Amino acid sequence: MKILVCITNVPDTTAKISFTDNNTKLNKAGVQYIIGPYDDYALARAVELKEQQGGSITVLNVGEAESDPQIRKALAIGADDAVRVNAEPTDSYFTATQIAAIAKEGGYDLILMGRESIDFNSGVVHGLVGEMLGIPSFSPVMKLDIEGSTAKFAREIEGGKEFLEAPLPLVLGCQEPIAEWKIPNMRGIMTARTKPLKVVEPVAVGDMATLDQYTLPAPKGACKMIPADQAETLISLLKTEAKVL
Amino acid sequence: MVLIFVELDNGSIKKTSLEAVAYGAAVAKASGTTATALAIGTADATELAKAGAYGATKVLHANAAELANENAMAYASVLAAAVKNENAEVVILPKSGLCDAMGARTAAKLGASIVSGVTELPDVSNGFKVTRSIYTGKAFATVDVKGSVKILGIKKNAIEAVEGTGSATVEAFTPALNNGDFVAKVTGQEKASGELSLTEADIIVSGGRGMKGPDNWQPLLDLASALGAATGCSKPVSDLDWRPHHEHIGQTGIKVAPNLYIACGISGAIQHLAGVNSSKVIVAINKDPEAPFFKAADYGIVGDVFDILPRLTKAVKDAK
DSSP states (O other): OEEEEEOOEEEOTTOOOOEETTTTEEOOTTOOEEEOHHHHHHHHHHHHHHHHHOOEEEEEEEEOGGGHHHHHHHHHHTOSEEEEEESOOOSHHHHHHHHHHHHHHHTOSEEEEESSOTTTOOOOHHHHHHHHHTSOEEEEEEEEEEETTEEEEEEEETTEEEEEEEESSEEEEEOTTSSOOOOOOHHHHHHHTTSOEEEEOOOOOOOSEEEEEEEOOOOOOOOEEOOGGGTTHHHHHHHHTSOOO | OEEEEEOEETTEEOHHHHHHHHHHHHHHHHHTOOEEEEEESSOOHHHHHGGGGGTOSEEEEEOOGGGSSOOHHHHHHHHHHHHHHHTOSEEEEESSHHHHHHHHHHHHHHTOEEEEEEOSOOBOSSSOEEEEEEGGGTEEEEEEEOSSSEEEEEOTTSSOOOOOSOOOEEEEOOOOOOGGGGOSEEEEEEEOSSOOOTTTOSEEEEEOGGGOSGGGOHHHHHHHHHHTOEEEEOHHHHHTTSSOGGGBBSTTSBOOOOSEEEEESOOOOHHHHHHHTTOSEEEEEESOTTOTHHHHOSEEEESOHHHHHHHHHHHHHHHO
16 A cells, blocks of 8 residues: 655744744744644554555655655654655645645555644645545544555544545545554664655646735733632623623 | 635534625625625525525525535535636635535635635735634734635634624525545444534633543533533543543644633643634633643633632523
């Protein structure tokens, strides 16, 4: 089974977000980058499926050279080779077009990615890729097994979960608890250095949505503390002051 | 023309979809055009006509038997057909798992721009610019949407939906269905019945490890019931199986944007705050005065949740 796992290179969840260049660029100073947390789940399940059934895992990132450490980490966790599309992702459509172009060439049985990136939080790339490839796509998938050429999986729905079966190939946006995150071991880290990382140039995509400017939310006012022995006053404050009851 | 997808829940239009209609109607008005809604699934015409009170002039209703399940691929085919049929230039969807999936596939079918997480009405004075939430609510980006068809996924509370007196005609819409959209089989479903949806709820009462165990949830449920609120929980609580995973709110769970979020015994880890920072008003109740939640909250009470929750429930009931 050939699996393509798409990973994002995103600021750590705890990173303080600020902007430079007249609020048109993220201030990367002091920001720690990580593999997107949801992508980590997709990668972990891919590694488990490969261990069970054999096959190969290619990891794909749309990003510039600064993504390479995260790609090497994915190789250390268990991917066999990697492709980086050498471009800064501009919007979901651009990213999906790049993924679809690589996927078409590779003939993958399964294309896994996180349900969303934690920078732009769009949650639409898996659907775009599925439609661009003319194959089914589902998200957010929290359980996945492969039996022959059929995927049996569960996805979260409002208030519960739904169980499905679909023929391969397909695209899945993943989330916990599909697998436990994997930490690279020393052998993985050593072998990752020698695994192939191919850098390709992006295919052309027309401008679909271009960034104008970033802004930060208005600063939060101080928390109004209510003494515990007067807890009941909270309800009247929520009614008369905050006007949310 | 602006086309708005309205999501149904047991035959009723969801509240977030009425917001989407109001949003679409406002976009249509600014652009000097009209707003049409599209509903897929079983609902009666009286319910669908409600979209008229929020600014739609027409509701297209696709209700083939094959569309009984919320199949995002089939829904996307219906939406794309409606966009072509109505010559829609702007498509509005509420932000939800179903809408993200169908919006994405529709965008790829039509070669349309898609922008998700939109928080405000667009600026159409010079191009078509929308502001969207990014970095899990820690920032916003204004983007210039360039496609000839623009698909927007809007966040809850992007607009206040005020019910007016307008009316909409309801028309059957029967596009040809594509067999390829039905290759997946739904083999089962586990769904809590009668629960208020976290993404729809105006008030959420949520519990963390401070609730001390799965058997101690009743005081929280009582407050939620008195307030007509949905209930949520932090990640450790769902990891420990105290509460089901679909109640998990946070960076890796559900992101919510209610008018009021009450956090009970949740310390306020950054991953949890990322899931609630779009709430209008946040209340934190925690016995630890140093809990980070107090920095993110509008109102705070330092104290024992098991003492405070029943008193709040009584105060809510007394105030009714």
